[in-house]
Amino acid sequence: MASGVKPRVKVPKKAAAGDVIVIKTLISHKMESGQRKDKEGNLIPRSIINRFTCDFNGQSVMDATFESAISTNPYVQFEATVPEAGEFKFTWYDDDGSVYEESKKVAIG
Amino acid sequence: MKFKAMTAIAALLLSAPAAMADEEAELVVNGDLNLVTRTAAPAHLADSLDEVLSGWRFRSDETQALQLDDFDNPGMIFVDQAMDTWGTVDGEKGKSCASCHDDVETSMKGVRAVYPKWNDSAEEVRTIAMQVNDCRENGMGAEKWKYTGGKMAAMEALISLQSRGMPVDVAIDGPAEVMWEEGKELYYTRTGQLDLSCANCHEDNYGNLIRADHLSQGHINGFPAYRLKNAKLNTVHARFKGCVRDTRAETYKPGSAEFVALELYVASRGNGLSVEGPSVRN
Amino acid sequence: MEFTRRDTLALGLGAAAVAALPMQVFAGSHGGKVDEAVAAFTGGAEIGEGGVELTAPEIAENGNTVPVEVSAPGASAIMLLATGNPTPGVATFNFGPLAGAQSAATRIRLAGTQDVVAIAKMADGSFVKASSTVKVTIGGCGG
Numbered sequence: 001m002a003s004g005v006k007p008r009v010k011v012p013k014k015a016a017a018g019d020v021i022v023i024k025t026l027i028s029h030k031m032e033s034g035q036r037k038d039k040e041g042n043l044i045p046r047s048i049i050n051r052f053t054c055d056f057n058g059q060s061v062m063d064a065t066f067e068s069a070i071s072t073n074p075y076v077q078f079e080a081t082v083p084e085a086g087e088f089k090f091t092w093y094d095d096d097g098s099v100y101e102e103s104k105k106v107a108i109g
Numbered sequence: 110m111k112f113k114a115m116t117a118i119a120a121l122l123l124s125a126p127a128a129m130a131d132e133e134a135e136l137v138v139n140g141d142l143n144l145v146t147r148t149a150a151p152a153h154l155a156d157s158l159d160e161v162l163s164g165w166r167f168r169s170d171e172t173q174a175l176q177l178d179d180f181d182n183p184g185m186i187f188v189d190q191a192m193d194t195w196g197t198v199d200g201e202k203g204k205s206c207a208s209c210h211d212d213v214e215t216s217m218k219g220v221r222a223v224y225p226k227w228n229d230s231a232e233e234v235r236t237i238a239m240q241v242n243d244c245r246e247n248g249m250g251a252e253k254w255k256y257t258g259g260k261m262a263a264m265e266a267l268i269s270l271q272s273r274g275m276p277v278d279v280a281i282d283g284p285a286e287v288m289w290e291e292g293k294e295l296y297y298t299r300t301g302q303l304d305l306s307c308a309n310c311h312e313d314n315y316g317n318l319i320r321a322d323h324l325s326q327g328h329i330n331g332f333p334a335y336r337l338k339n340a341k342l343n344t345v346h347a348r349f350k351g352c353v354r355d356t357r358a359e360t361y362k363p364g365s366a367e368f369v370a371l372e373l374y375v376a377s378r379g380n381g382l383s384v385e386g387p388s389v390r391n
Numbered sequence: 392m393e394f395t396r397r398d399t400l401a402l403g404l405g406a407a408a409v410a411a412l413p414m415q416v417f418a419g420s421h422g423g424k425v426d427e428a429v430a431a432f433t434g435g436a437e438i439g440e441g442g443v444e445l446t447a448p449e450i451a452e453n454g455n456t457v458p459v460e461v462s463a464p465g466a467s468a469i470m471l472l473a474t475g476n477p478t479p480g481v482a483t484f485n486f487g488p489l490a491g492a493q494s495a496a497t498r499i500r501l502a503g504t505q506d507v508v509a510i511a512k513m514a515d516g517s518f519v520k521a522s523s524t525v526k527v528t529i530g531g532c533g534g
Contacts, residue, residue, distance in 0.1 A: 006189065010180045020491030028186045033500070035477060060487025062495070067480035069473050071456045071498040072340035073183050078484075079491030169452045321528030322452075337453035391452035 057086035184335035184387025191267035200251025221272035256364035262342035269386030292374025301358030328379035331388030443511035454527035462494035463511035475505025
């Protein structure tokens with residue numbers, strides 16, 4: 001697992017049923033592009049977050065693939081419909097096989 | 110000599126169209142914290158500047174926007190990391206920062222606004238980094254951090270955040286005065302093959318373009334600063350080093366008496382601006 | 392990157408050739424890779440205009456972190472390409488049934504001044520694109 005990786009998400013705690021809410025996500029990650037060289041001139045191998053998904057109660061909101069052109073500390077902002085109370089699940093997939101997860105509950109009210 | 114330097118800077122400066130954000134923009138963080146990014150210059154600058162402007166004002170709309178919401182500000186990643194460090198025991202004495210300083214939000218409030226600051230018992234002017242390393246070495250029995258390293262930058266960000274919105278208010282009289290004068294001397298001293306002083310760029314030419322970049326007034330109220338170019342927090346002394354190096358001079362070392370003096374002087378030029386750190390710059 | 396007069400002339404001719412030949416959709420030195428990425432996404436289908444919006448700064452202060460936003464109401468997916476990068480792919484956003492809008496904002500790396508392109512796959516299987524030129528400036532001191 002790459003070091004210092006920490007997911008962060010911002011989701012409103014409450015929504016009315018059927019509301020569209022804004023979700024912000026950010027994960028601390030170097031996103032080594034595979035284009036850079038080290039001091040000895042060797043290519044530093046690519047090591048990035050290559051996929052990000054967001055589900056709500058098991059239904060997909062977003063499934064994104066990332067290439068090395070996504071900046072360090074990948075940030076994605078998008079919108080989701082909240083049909084009922086439940087939980088958002090966020091998953092980031094690392095080139096090295098690591099999977100990072102975060103979840104947030106949303107109440108209706 | 111003077112002519113040569115003027116030529117050097119004229120070659121660097123262009124008057125191309127600006128990408129600078131609009132003049133009326135205000136820095137309001139999270140929708141409720143108003144930061145002062147433009148104010149009357151402190152009295153000691155009366156002969157050279159009418160007003161002081163935060164580096165935030167010299168950035169493009171997109172870069173400015175990154176500082177308007179703490180979730181969007183990548184500098185906050187490092188604040189989180191430092192928060193973990195704050196409560197983690199390190200060193201022979203089995204202490205963490207919290208062992209002595211409890212809640213960072215209370216104990217560190219106002220600290221960033223008044224540093225660098227004269228320390229009576231040590232009889233020296235201390236930066237926050239010096240104070241942190243004194244704590245680590247003598248208080249915790251832990252290894253000192255690299256002066257401009259990632260852990261130090263992150264801890265400075267956490268400490269700065271507790272003073273965010275408070276006006277910079279660095280004391281320049283009393284026992285700190287001697288060092289302040291030294292820092293002022295350095296600020297106006299030309300260095301390097303390009304023969305440039307801090308003032309040549311940041312007092313005489315702020316707002317002008319240096320290649321495709323807007324020169325700021327060079328205040329450090331926003332430090333540590335998350336820079337888009339290297340995607341990490343940058344400390345004041347690392348930035349000084351970069352600037353001096355770019356004049357093609359041998360630079361002073363981060364943590365050296367010269368850079369501490371310069372930090373004291375430069376901080377005092379921004380007296381009255383809000384503490385912004387961790388800020389976002391290009 | 393430095394261009395000699397001859398390179399510039401060649402680029403100009405290349406652009407003219409592209410204008411004349413509708414088969415190659417995107418110009419630039421990485422045009423081949425761009426075409427490949429587009430074909431992989433569209434399966435070679437024709438790409439229309441309108442219905443997809445790409446928001447990017449006209450001038451980016453640093454190519455390392457450029458904020459961009461894509462939006463295509465009713466789309467099932469949007470692919471984002473940086474046509475001047477050594478690897479043109481940036482991201483593909485696939486929208487699920489609970490997407491509140493078919494839009495996404497992110498931060499991307501651009502190797503230099505270039506066209507950023509968004510291609511949306513609409514619900515009926517058709518494709519539309521939008522593009523935006525982003526000038527990436529070279530910092531002053533960079534210190």
